[in-house]
Amino acid sequence: MSDTVLSPVNMSRTTRTFDWRRTPGLPTFTAAILVFLYAPLLILVIYAFNGSRMVTIWQGFSLQWFVAIAHNADIRDAALNSLIIAVVATIASTLISVAGALALERGNLRLVRGIAAGLVSMPLVVPEIVVAITTLVFFSSLGMHYGLLNLMIAHTVFCIPFAILPIQARLRDMGGSLEEAGRDLYADEWRLFYRITLPLLAPAVGAGAIMAFVISLDDFLISMMVSSAGSTTLPVYVYGMMRLGVTPEVNAISTILLVISTLFVAMALFLGRRQKRPVVN
Amino acid sequence: MRLKNSYLLISPAILTIGIFMMIPMCIAFVYSFMTANPYGGVEWPTTFDAYIQFFYQRDFDDSLVFAPDYIFIILRSIYLAVATTAICLVLGLPVAWYIVCQNEERRRLLLFFITLPFWINTLIRTYCWILILRDEGLANNALRWLGVIKDPLPLLYNDGSILLGLVYTFLPFMVLPIYSTLERIDPRLIEAAHDLYASRVSVFRRIVWPLAKPGALAGATLVFAPALGSFLAPDLLGGGKKLLIGSLIQMQFTSSRNWPFGAALSIAITAVILLVMMLRAWKAPVRESRA
Numbered sequence: 001m002s003d004t005v006l007s008p009v010n011m012s013r014t015t016r017t018f019d020w021r022r023t024p025g026l027p028t029f030t031a032a033i034l035v036f037l038y039a040p041l042l043i044l045v046i047y048a049f050n051g052s053r054m055v056t057i058w059q060g061f062s063l064q065w066f067v068a069i070a071h072n073a074d075i076r077d078a079a080l081n082s083l084i085i086a087v088v089a090t091i092a093s094t095l096i097s098v099a100g101a102l103a104l105e106r107g108n109l110r111l112v113r114g115i116a117a118g119l120v121s122m123p124l125v126v127p128e129i130v131v132a133i134t135t136l137v138f139f140s141s142l143g144m145h146y147g148l149l150n151l152m153i154a155h156t157v158f159c160i161p162f163a164i165l166p167i168q169a170r171l172r173d174m175g176g177s178l179e180e181a182g183r184d185l186y187a188d189e190w191r192l193f194y195r196i197t198l199p200l201l202a203p204a205v206g207a208g209a210i211m212a213f214v215i216s217l218d219d220f221l222i223s224m225m226v227s228s229a230g231s232t233t234l235p236v237y238v239y240g241m242m243r244l245g246v247t248p249e250v251n252a253i254s255t256i257l258l259v260i261s262t263l264f265v266a267m268a269l270f271l272g273r274r275q276k277r278p279v280v281n
Numbered sequence: 282m283r284l285k286n287s288y289l290l291i292s293p294a295i296l297t298i299g300i301f302m303m304i305p306m307c308i309a310f311v312y313s314f315m316t317a318n319p320y321g322g323v324e325w326p327t328t329f330d331a332y333i334q335f336f337y338q339r340d341f342d343d344s345l346v347f348a349p350d351y352i353f354i355i356l357r358s359i360y361l362a363v364a365t366t367a368i369c370l371v372l373g374l375p376v377a378w379y380i381v382c383q384n385e386e387r388r389r390l391l392l393f394f395i396t397l398p399f400w401i402n403t404l405i406r407t408y409c410w411i412l413i414l415r416d417e418g419l420a421n422n423a424l425r426w427l428g429v430i431k432d433p434l435p436l437l438y439n440d441g442s443i444l445l446g447l448v449y450t451f452l453p454f455m456v457l458p459i460y461s462t463l464e465r466i467d468p469r470l471i472e473a474a475h476d477l478y479a480s481r482v483s484v485f486r487r488i489v490w491p492l493a494k495p496g497a498l499a500g501a502t503l504v505f506a507p508a509l510g511s512f513l514a515p516d517l518l519g520g521g522k523k524l525l526i527g528s529l530i531q532m533q534f535t536s537s538r539n540w541p542f543g544a545a546l547s548i549a550i551t552a553v554i555l556l557v558m559m560l561r562a563w564k565a566p567v568r569e570s571r572a
Contacts, residue, residue: 021382030379040409100294107287119298127510129527130547138305157301218402254405265400
């Protein structure tokens with residue numbers, strides 16, 4: 001700030017303590033907002049370790065509810081379903097996104113570009129409930145009742161925008177000069193991709209894949225509408241538990257989901273942070 | 282720097298979203314003009330019944346009676362979505378401004394903490410409030426312990442708790458776009474204003490707010506659209522009795538088994554949201570051109 005103070009009139013002002021970057025009350029307000037965002041989550045986690053069956057009465061630290069969950073076969077099945085769907089949806093959406101991002105950022109799509117960009121952002125724009133019921137209507141009108149496969153397809157669709165965003169941003173940031181240099185040295189398209197673009201793109205692909213994985217793992221509404229008996233995912237199962245009432249088991253399983261999302265997202269953001277460094281000046 | 286096979290590369294994305302999202306929306310549009318099958322699904326003939334049902338109820342003698350129930354649900358959903366947007370704006374704008382005023386390191390940290398909730402399961406984030414608001418919940422227990430109340434206050438299952446859940450869910454959507462527009466403000470503008478003896482209030486009113494407006498508009502769209510179609514907050518915090526459009530649509534495909542009506546509601550809500558977005562695009566002409 002001080003380097004912008006140049007004129008003699010301003011010189012005298014530097015001696016005053018006025019700083020427009022410090023608005024009184026604002027630090028407190030922001031702190032309050034952060035408390036508002038995180039206190040409920042913290043309360044949930046604390047309750048998950050409560051020894052009492054009465055959720056709101058504290059009775060000492062205990063891991064018994066986590067043990068109970070680990071022994072619950074239904075939860076294990078649901079978790080396995082969620083994992084399978086998330087892995088397949090992540091791989092599919094990441095592959096589609098790498099190709100799509102390359103075409104959008106490096107390709108020559110002309111009119112198709114606008115249409116493609118619009119389509120890719122559709123799953124973010126249309127309300128989840130609408131995506132959920134239209135997907136349900138689609139599968140039922142075709143008579144497709146393949147359980148997990150239906151869910152894999154539905155998840156792949158809404159994972160694409162989350163996977164493609166970091167990849168596109170990275171392609172834009174790193175510019176095309178290295179690829180151009182490779183082309184000048186007679187590298188063909190594949191070699192160019194494997195030796196130059198992909199290594200530079202790798203962190204963003206990783207970040208995109210993790211985002212897609214978390215979004216798939218956490219999805220509730222679309223899974224609930226599309227899933228059938230035998231293809232229940234973990235959030236759908238947990239929702240069923242919640243409808244039956246507040247129990248320590250719900251707190252414990254929610255805490256596990258919470259921790260998984262947090263860890264993965266922290267990882268993705270770390271990858272994204274590394275890629276901020278400029279590659280080519 | 283041009284790929285030769287760019288059409289081939291983009292086609293998987295176009296095909297996946299086209300086949301599994303756009304075609305389903307078209308099918309839902311067609312379904313909204315079909316007759317409901319009482320066991321779920323639809324049958325012939327085509328009819329406008331689903332849209333008529335927005336306003337009228339069919340009586341036993343097949344005459345139409347004006348029934349504003351669904352209109353009230355739709356209006357209530359719009360009112361709650363607008364209120365959510367307004368509250369998020371009031372809470373989000375100062376936070377965004379505070380983050381902009383910090384140094385690089387703290388900005389990154391604060392942005393991380395604002396973004397993180399977005400990635401945490403909405404189901405779980407909504408459920409947390411049940412723990413706090415229910416009759417034997419934290420808030421009521423605390424108030425009882427303090428001796429303020431004897432009987433638990435009915436904090437859950439009302440419009441207030443739904444609104445709280447919606448604000449809690451969508452607040453990050455407001456902070457981030459405002460932040461990204463404020464970040465680009467030239468600090469010299471603000472310094473110049475202060476040098477010319479502008480007060481904090483007038484700097485905010487005449488400089489910060491006009492420059493933050495496009496971000497606030499983007500944030501408002503990002504909050505309004507999902508809030509309008511939200512399912513979890515009304516379902517878990519509203520007890521499923523206070524219906525909003527989102528839960529009304531979901532019901533048509535589960536307990537009520539009226540697929541055409543559900544499809545018609547979905548079409549209506551999507552149309553409203555696209556309209557809002559178009560309005561925004563029209564109000565805020567191209568802000569950033571692509572490099």
